[in-house]
Amino acid sequence: MPSLRQFTPEAAWQAPEGEPIIRIENVSKRFGELYAVDDISLDIHSGEFFSLLGPSGCGKTTLLRMLAGFEMPTEGKIYIDGQDITQVPPYERPVNMMFQSYALFPHMSVADNIAFGLKQEGMPKAQRQERVREMLSLVQIDKLAARKPHQLSGGQRQRVALARALAKHPKILLLDEPLGALDKKLREQTQFELVNIQERLGITFIIVTHDQEEAMTMSSRIALLRDGRVEQVDPPHRLYEYPNSRYAADFIGSINLIDGYVISQEDNRVQIRSEDAGCDLEVIHSQPLIAGTQVTLAVRPEKVRLQTEGNAIANRLTGVIKEIAYLGDVSIYHVELPTGKRIQFTQSNIQALAEQPLSWEDEVVLGWPANSCGVLTQ
Template sequence: MSSATVEFSPWTDPDTTPLISFEGVTKRFGNFTAIDNINLNIYPREFFALLGPSGCGKTTLMRMLGGFEEATEGTITIDGQDMAGIPANKRAVNMMFQSYALFPHLTVADNIAFGLHRSPMPKSEIQGRVDEMLRLVQLQKFAKRKPHQISGGQRQRVALARALAKAPKLLLLDEPLGALDKKLRQETQFELMDIQETTGTTFVIVTHDQEEAMTVASRIAVMDNGLLKQVDTPDRIYETPNSVYVADFIGDVNIVTGTATTVDGDATQLTWAEGVAPIKGMTGAQVTQGEPASFVIRPEKVSINKSEPEASNKVQGQVLDIAYLGNMSTYHVELPNGQIIKSQTANNRRIARRDITWEDTVWLSWTETAGIVLRD
């Protein structure tokens, strides 16, 4: 039996109405501009990530959505309604905090039911809704336990169930997995995705963890100093960043600076060191011939060999360091001009059989479409 996969991309359809719209939104605290003239649409059923370093404005943006901050300028609408002056408790929005904020004296079931008892829901329907939420987060067996009697990952799921119990149109998640260890965090990311898909609720997550954003989000907004640097799907942000900042912020990357000497449609040549051939790469955003530019390429797209390869982009250097990460190894190779380029290879053979080691002279190579030249 075959089934067609329908691609989820409402942002590409001009007839789709966004659930959330920021129009010319600015937020100032005194003389400090936390959010600077942002325009952004987020669509129903999206799992949207606000990603950036501390102080970039992502939490302020979320707090304005939740009704905890008012915009200084501009308009924020949720489901077509202007949110100006509408308090947090009057919005079809719920927020899940990093601390979870569970009531220690209440059971898991009573924590989930807490908000329902203060809602218009008939008392006779509350238990059924709590049972539904317990099933959703797979905590039926823990309903009568107190928060201190369950694990951190389970507490996180209780907080999620409580936040979803009132069926909000929008759920805001502020670094929701920050308190979990790495392995549990990775498992919980997939649970979050399943729950979001099951409920159809729009999720907006704030995180500084690039891997987390790449895993869970349908789209990511990369932020810096109150500005949106790029809003796109995870694969496009990784493969075709629109700036050196985005390329450097998302994952590991090699950056080679130089001058864009030839710009010919999709292909650009970067002159970068005396006496070596120009680098040939894809043309990125706003690259101008004769202007300073940077070539960016992911380490896994750089091949490493002891013998000279047949390739249009190739450089020779010496292995300076090797990082063994179990499933892969990263080679740090120093070129004659002092530039260090990283190459990453999968460890599909035992490490004892590896034929490249420290201080070896090696060749690095990559295809003309493996990297991108971006304006500095």
Template sequence: MSLSSVPESISSETPWRTPDATPYVKIEKVTKRFGDFTAVDSVSLDIYKNELFCLLGGSGSGKSTLLRMLAGFETPTSGRILIDGVDMSHIPPWERPVNMMFQSYALFPHMSVEANVAFGLKREGVPAAQVKKRVADILDMVQLGHLARRKPHMLSGGQRQRVALARSLVKQPKLLLLDEPLGALDKKLREETQFELMRIQEELGITFVVVTHDQEEAMTLATRIGVMNNGVIVQTAEPHEVYEYPSNSFVAEFIGNVNLFNGVVADDERDSVTIQSDDMGGSIKVDHGISCAPNQNVSVAIRPEKLRIAKQSPDLLDSKVNCTKGQIIDVAYMGSQSIYKVKLLSGKDVRVTQPNVSRSAEDRLTWDDHVILTWDPDSSVVLTS
């Protein structure tokens, strides 16, 4: 695990950085086995009131199983789950202060929008006048009041998603669980809906736990992210911290794009470390110390946008550290940025991204250009696992 320091700019007033803050959801060493298969392996996690917490991981990582245990649809093999200080081990789903929004939305096709949203309240025997007001209020909040009489098949995907969200919220749960809530939407609509979801959560002050496999979605939505792999949470942190200070190589590679250089610790000082890397073809200096044995094998993670790229020229001096040469073997023009694939002299392929701040194509790098890559000592992170 990297021992890099997290920047002080992250607020210390957030509850997870306050030692005496009381978690709203407390998961204590929860394990779930299905026969010989362990889906969730001794997970402990604290989630605080009014958070929008994302469980992020690939297929089979255990995130949906953990969500279903929070909802009460699965029972832990061992461990316990507390919500607002109450042990939920023997409390059925319908008696928990929890609601769940499924990926499929599960709307009743024969009912109108307002009837779908009102269904749960009517089943609970809420007075008709109160049902009408609460349904109208929540439909206005999700901007669907004008579509209250329509049936689900008359709505767009984004509108159906908001109906399902309104139905989940109208019962005023203390905790809302969302399983891949935006997975059925196209990219543009998904991006728009992410901000809408954040607005609604902030307005209502309900604690949200969202399961997703989409890294960008988690980075956009979350107050904090719990990254899962093989049934274990491998890092829990704010989005900025997960991206800039990954705890291990898995997190570094799973969140966004990253270049990993293998190497050996050559010089370990209190506030810096130098790695000799055959992958990079030279020395990498990082401006933070690490806890390791002499000559330990490590990896250095550098994000593509942290690399500077320039054509090789006689007046461009080579640095002894954080500098390597290569040749562009592929280019992708993405409008706002260009992506370059560079093959280093060592044979390793490196990804570099560069913003297209100029409309001129005269000085743009292209295929087969010989280039030099450089980066600052604070742009990389040393990983020991």
């Protein structure tokens, strides 16, 4: 999966002496008997573009609202810059929030919408006008200052909402599904702009999204949530390449999950017997695994390749193509093994071909190296 970030500022959260700008300590939120957030602890550092990712109902929006002060934790503490803000009202927190609906005032011009929060704070008019000009230029809507929200496209309204949220120069910007209403092309374009703005300003961005590609594209780190708990926190490449559970592996991107059990391990080479695959498989795994341990081998479709007779490779499977999805740049093939298990693999469409080289019911031999897959034990 692509990433728009030119660098990954890992040092901030890897350095033991680095104090986080946000510390969430054992925070839970209960509605009646239901835990929307269940004992979450997270450290988020200054300058991060941090994503809260997960399906509907996993607790990500509730956690964001607790950071904003719109919800109070049932248990636990929230610190910003070392200060306990758990019970501090929203207007006294150094954060601002950009809502999914954008929540623009329909009777106000674009400029007045952006200036609203500054006016409420009592900023002098000349300074306020200068800040509005600065924000209009930042999000590239200088020529729209006099328009009303109903005269704007969805993408333009999104920019106004972003400019208004940034106008008060908050330490932290919270974004609740900010790109959900945009079409695919505009969403991808806006992802570039958000990353560039965040890196230029150095403000900590925390975004809630259910879109894995959006999170993978923009984030310095991602917290994957499940049923109110944190499943895994990692930079995008680690979350994709080294998921720590079946849930994480299956949620991020497409993946082949093949069940089996360990039959032996020599150094870092693990032999797995799999009824799914109908054969033994091999994987490189640095941690010791006891013979008989039930495991799941995880291999991404792009790691699986067509094999020739003379090509020696650790993992080889023969099957029949049952489904083909042509996506323009790549084609996705679903291959059924003799066991009934289906394996996905992809091929890049480098040349414009009148006919596809592979077709339904073709028998193919697939393979992947032992170091191109992972082992999951949970």
